[in-house]
Amino acid sequence: MTIIWLFLAVLLMAAVAALVYWLVVITEGVYLGRSMVVWLYDVTAHKYDGIKEFDADAEHFFVIKPYLQHLPMHSTPLLLDVATGTGRVPFYLFAEPTFNGKVIGVDAAGKMLAVAVEKLQGQNGRFLPIQQVADQLPFSDNTFHGVSCLESLEFFPSDKKALQEMVRVLKPGGSLMVTRRTGWEAKTFIGRFHSPEACEAMLAELGLVEVKTFPWQVDYDRVMARKPVNGR
Ligand SMILES: C[S@@+](CC[C@H](N)C(=O)[O-])C[C@H]1O[C@@H](n2cnc3c(N)ncnc32)[C@H](O)[C@@H]1O
Numbered sequence: 001m002t003i004i005w006l007f008l009a010v011l012l013m014a015a016v017a018a019l020v021y022w023l024v025v026i027t028e029g030v031y032l033g034r035s036m037v038v039w040l041y042d043v044t045a046h047k048y049d050g051i052k053e054f055d056a057d058a059e060h061f062f063v064i065k066p067y068l069q070h071l072p073m074h075s076t077p078l079l080l081d082v083a084t085g086t087g088r089v090p091f092y093l094f095a096e097p098t099f100n101g102k103v104i105g106v107d108a109a110g111k112m113l114a115v116a117v118e119k120l121q122g123q124n125g126r127f128l129p130i131q132q133v134a135d136q137l138p139f140s141d142n143t144f145h146g147v148s149c150l151e152s153l154e155f156f157p158s159d160k161k162a163l164q165e166m167v168r169v170l171k172p173g174g175s176l177m178v179t180r181r182t183g184w185e186a187k188t189f190i191g192r193f194h195s196p197e198a199c200e201a202m203l204a205e206l207g208l209v210e211v212k213t214f215p216w217q218v219d220y221d222r223v224m225a226r227k228p229v230n231g232r
Contacts, residue, residue, distance in 0.1 A: 059092040075202035077101035077145035083152030087116030134162040147176040170227040179220040
């Protein structure tokens with residue numbers, strides 16, 4: 001009898017540990033509310049770049065180059081990076097000699113933005129950080145030539161609401177670059193996982209055209225789209 005109770009106790013402890021791991025590590029607090037997600041990023045901000053181990057060549061070939069090729073022609077484009085974190089997108093954009101634009105980086109976690117500001121302080125005001133949640137962007141309609149949001153949509157309270165905001169602030173003809181979570185962990189984001197078809201359909205429903213998904217890394221696809229000019 002004692003052995004059975006012991007076995008049940010171990011089983012219960014393992015189930016609780018697995019639940020906590022899923023809630024905190026795999027889904028990064030998203031089922032515990034926005035404040036929990038932001039708090040987790042704030043407490044790990046100083047370690048983020050070390051954990052991600054970004055590779056400059058990979059960022060250039062798989063993110064920045066396709067984004068620059070997709071952007072509408074402009075000598076000094078104004079770009080928005082939603083959930084900019086430690087400034088990955090602006091950092092690698094500014095490393096491109098052909099890029100002469102400015103980037104506004106929005107993130108809800110102040111400590112992630114503080115790391116971005118430190119990394120980008122040599123950019124003479126070409127980077128502007130704003131601490132703000134993704135589903136209430138403090139910009140007028142049709143402001144940006146490009147809007148990016150990497151590795152973040154699945155952590156927002158509503159990815160659709162955030163995407164609606166991104167589309168609203170994009171100029172007609174402007175580029176959207178976002179990511180779709182893939183891999184086995186993506187399927188544990190209950191009620192938040194999108195197949196490539198569902199993700200593309202959601203973007204088309206928001207009025208975007210030329211929606212295309214590109215395989216990128218183990219955990220993410222890169223999805224590109226354009227805001228139509230004159231509704232076409
Ligand atoms: C995985 S990181 C991605 C950061 C960056 N885009 C990158 O690729 O390195 C997710 C980011 O989303 C931010 N975030 C989470 N929820 C947010 C929300 N509701 N509004 C704005 N930012 C949010 C976090 O603070 C964090 O910086």
